[in-house]
Amino acid sequence: MSDVRARVEQVYREDSRRILATLIRLLGDFDLAEEALHEAFFVAVERWQRDGVPDSPRAWLVSTGRFKAIDVLRRRARFKASQPLLLAQLEELEQTDWSGEDVEDDRLRLIFTCCHPALAADAQVPLTLREVCDLSTEEIARAFLSAPAAIAQRIVRAKAKIRDAKIPYQVPSLSELPERLDSVLRVIYLVFNEGYSASMGAELTRVDLTREAIRLGRLLMELLPEPEVMGLLALMLLHESRRSARSSPSGELILLDDQDRSRWDAALIAEGGALVERALTTRRFGPYCLQAAIAAVHAEAPSAAETDWQQIVGLYDVLLRAVPSPVIELNRAVAVAKRDGALAGLTLIEEILDRGELQDYHLAHSARAEFCRQLGRAEEARAAYLRALELTRQEPERRFIQGRLSELD
């Protein structure tokens, strides 16, 4: 008996998202699909004990969920006999010929639907984590330091829009793909970044979100191996490879230069590096591939001093042409400083700040402070560190800047 229960739990863990994705396609309704999914698993516990575990548990669960949904719609239709839409939905569902095919496509459909640009940007991430990753509303709220009620409300609104505005449950056509894929990649990268460098609070990394983002990246890679998908997955793997080296046991921030590279995860670096190469050979690479390529150059350097800064500056040049952005300019300035010295970097950063850009970005001021410090311009360094301190809310970064400030005294 407990064997069957364990088997049901295993199927839930491994396959519930696939089954949900298929039920959403069949039912065209997220809430109805979730209800049907849970009813199907509920029935499975009893039925599989009596009749044995079916050959294809997944097909059995989809089929059972579909019948449960038909029951639900019939009950609703009895109470609201005048609802023509409900009856049409029921009829359509009864006639749908369900076969076990297309199940992988269903998961891809689910990702594209949850990341549809017509949904509010702040709803795409929680909806994806809820529906594709099966995180609870409470888990999502904790990860993003928001109230569960606020997260739940965003998810409810998004689902209502999917239903009422009829956002289709499909993988976009080839002509729409680049733009729609961007939106999916952006959501995954947001999840990763939120986990990797929490924007505020005491913890430097939130492992769960980085793990979920990488899982999503792998899933997308399996379903749609486009160059930018490879690029994003590679970028996340290469960042993740440094996770245990980027903070001390007491939670202090350790800069790239000072990290113990023996603590970098070689397996993740190898996997990320291979993906970067594969993506670059397609010649259809974009910003994620280029950022991953930069991360790979860092990962391959045996020490900070032996980093190929020339190549990194070159990659930043290409990246800047693809997506002009002051943040990328800032990163390029840091690489130029490594190659040509602090003064060259400082000049570039001052150009950006003089244009009025990145004034409120703490990393621009801390980089400026760092270069001034290296050039022995202590007063300017102090002013810039103080400005950076005002702008950063993340505890480990604040302590790092305070440490630098006390060194200046």
Next chain:
Amino acid sequence: MKYLCLVYSDERLLHTLPDSPEDAECWAYAESIQGSGRMVAAEALESVQTATTVRMRNGKLSITDGPFAETKEQLAGFYLIDAKDLNEAIQVAGNIPAARVGCVEVRPVRQLNV
């Protein structure tokens, strides 16, 4: 499913920007939507300066000059279309020539509960 595509633009600029569409182009686009079988209705509107707002309060009709709300962009026209889903509606809306100089709000039509 029906969608109403509301075309908004700053009407002082609608016809004067380098990307502004000529009437002939707008007409041709409407014809192409008609040809695809997705057209229910479409019209361009006169300027908001010609707008009149009416309200019925306590059985009394109130009439005022001007649009319901003063906004930076004004309603310049609309398409009422039949589309399979929001993606198809977005395709139709995005290619409305005036979308190059203004914007198009896409709203699903609600079935009345009767």
